[in-house]
Amino acid sequence: MVKSPVKAKPLHFKKFFQNRYFIFRHGHSEVQVEKAAGRTVKDKNCGLTIEGREEVSASAQKLKKEGVDLIVASDTERAKETAEIASRIIKTKIVFDKRLREFNTGGLDSQSSEKILDYLCSQDDPTTAILPNGESLSDVQKRAYECLAALDKKYKNKTLVIISHEFPLMLLEWTLKGMELEDIIEKRCSGKIKKIATGSFRELSFQNCQRPGF
Numbered sequence: 001m002v003k004s005p006v007k008a009k010p011l012h013f014k015k016f017f018q019n020r021y022f023i024f025r026h027g028h029s030e031v032q033v034e035k036a037a038g039r040t041v042k043d044k045n046c047g048l049t050i051e052g053r054e055e056v057s058a059s060a061q062k063l064k065k066e067g068v069d070l071i072v073a074s075d076t077e078r079a080k081e082t083a084e085i086a087s088r089i090i091k092t093k094i095v096f097d098k099r100l101r102e103f104n105t106g107g108l109d110s111q112s113s114e115k116i117l118d119y120l121c122s123q124d125d126p127t128t129a130i131l132p133n134g135e136s137l138s139d140v141q142k143r144a145y146e147c148l149a150a151l152d153k154k155y156k157n158k159t160l161v162i163i164s165h166e167f168p169l170m171l172l173e174w175t176l177k178g179m180e181l182e183d184i185i186e187k188r189c190s191g192k193i194k195k196i197a198t199g200s201f202r203e204l205s206f207q208n209c210q211r212p213g214f
Contacts (some may be wrong), residue, residue: 106134
């Protein structure tokens with residue numbers, strides 16, 4: 001008898017109330033030059049390019065008017081550099097959180113986002129498929145969400161900027177819009193969800209948004 005693939009747990013919801021959140025993707029970096037995804041904190045040569053520093057500076061100038069109270073960032077080199085540039089312009093402090101790191105793609109570390117998604121979509125269940133020596137998108141969704149939930153518990157009536165990477169930000173944004181992980185992956189693979197551009201930001205929308213319980 002063939003076993004059915006294990007499905008990601010359904011999400012159960014409770015509304016967010018406490019703060020305003022902006023998601024901010026790190027600036028253009030050596031990762032984009034190499035067209036690779038999933039680079040971890042161990043990669044020391046993946047800092048921002050000149051283009052990346054310029055686009056981060058431009059976005060930070062726009063964020064100044066929002067009255068940002070705190071920047072929370074991934075601890076990878078490209079995210080740290082992004083946070084430091086933004087912090088100087090916005091004049092607010094930074095907290096680093098490893099839960100905001102990019103998708104650990106393990107043995108597919110040097111591949112493009114599209115090839116990684118193609119691999120996942122070829123598996124029985126793309127939501128829980130674990131990349132060789134890496135993690136699953138369900139893992140990324142959970143840790144990114146848990147970071148935001150912890151912030152929402154700690155702070156009230158604040159404006160926070162979350163600096164991270166393509167996959168965590170995509171999963172966080174669309175999970176908080178009430179979309180199931182399977183649908184997020186399908187829509188990203190088909191191009192119906194456009195990835196947030198490097199060095200750009202947008203406010204998280206909590207319309208009909210509720211808190212998942214993993």
